[in-house]
Amino acid sequence: GDDDGGSTATGTQGADLALVQDGTLTVCSDVPYPPFEVESPDAPSGYSGFDMDLMQAIADGLGLQMAVQDVGFDPLQSGAVLAAGQCDLGASAMTITDERKQNLDFSDPYYDSLQSLLVPADSGITSIDDLVGKTVGVQQGTTGEIYAKEHLPEGANEPQAFPSDAELWPALQAGNIAAILQDLPVNQEHARSDPGYEVVEEYQTDEQYGFAFAKGEKTALLDAVNEQLQALRDDGTYDEIYAKYFAM
Ligand code: ARG
Structure with missing residues (x-):
């Protein structure tokens, strides 16, 4: 598409992003966790909520499909699921903590909690x-x-x-x-x-919540996600998604 301002670093269906599956952003989460992640048959990925809508917008910006795997929170926050290469990243209302940073890389913060x-x-x-x-x-x-x-x-x-x-x-x-x-x-x-x-x-x-990545293994993707996040803040999409789920 010809989206104004939100040009992407990759534009090549994520070819250089070392994705689990070409052309798809594979996202691990723990569902349900309303209003951040809930099943939603009408959504393109089958999931909606603040995290899922934001991640869908990021995937769109990268020219990728989004696929969600519901893996449970504990093995996601421990780093085990991401280290095993099951997903490209975790989007699960996950708080950025020093302890988790030993096993995970985090995106820029996207929500205060x-x-x-x-x-x-x-x-x-x-x-x-x-x-x-x-x-x-x-x-x-x-x-x-x-x-x-x-x-x-x-x-x-x-x-x-x-x-x-x-x-x-x-x-x-x-x-x-x-x-x-x-x-x-x-x-x-x-x-x-x-x-x-x-x-x-x-x-x-x-x-503060951040999107989580296998430590040291997804740096190009992490940079691309941060870039998309900033673009969504700049063009008002972040605020639109925020307003959908939270009183402003
Ligand atoms: N923010 C809390 C944490 O990081 C809880 C997150 C739980 N998320 C979920 N999708 N169940 O520990």
Whole structure:
């Protein structure tokens, strides 16, 4: 296409980008994680959400198709899935951390985030300090899990780690856990979808999400993704996608 301003570094269907599959950006994620990644039969890749729409725009800019693989979060954040060469990159609301940087390269940050506590509205829990004798649920391998371990009051049970939000959120609804500690936008999405639940506390952890790459192996692709990200910020596409999923 003749898109104004957003000219790409490669223009050659990613020939020099060392892709898992020629002509396709193969993206690993952990789904569902609304509003960042959800299944969406009508979307070209079969997935939508802030991450997925942004990544689709990046793939478009590179002249590539996008294919998504749902691999689970823990093996993605550990670097295992990307080191094994299963995907070109990870797009999974993943916080850039020093620990993860030992095994992964990250794109420029694309979203600012923080932690939060979601509880049943009638629970009487208004803070993390009310979790004495109770169990908080977290997603395994996440910054929320780390935050819970470091900040739960004495007398609280060990946090229960679930592989996916697909098990975590139903566990709260079933009353098997007292609260969920995880990224604010996701807890807010649950509270919006079910008025029986509310976010009672936010924790300013100053997190930033980045797209993740096998360490040292995808530098040309990483540069190309950063270039596309900047082009999408410059031409307003980033703001359009942002406005679709978040109140401005
Ligand atoms: N931002 C948090 C972290 O990096 C949670 C991300 C979970 N993402 C997901 N798609 N399940 O640890």
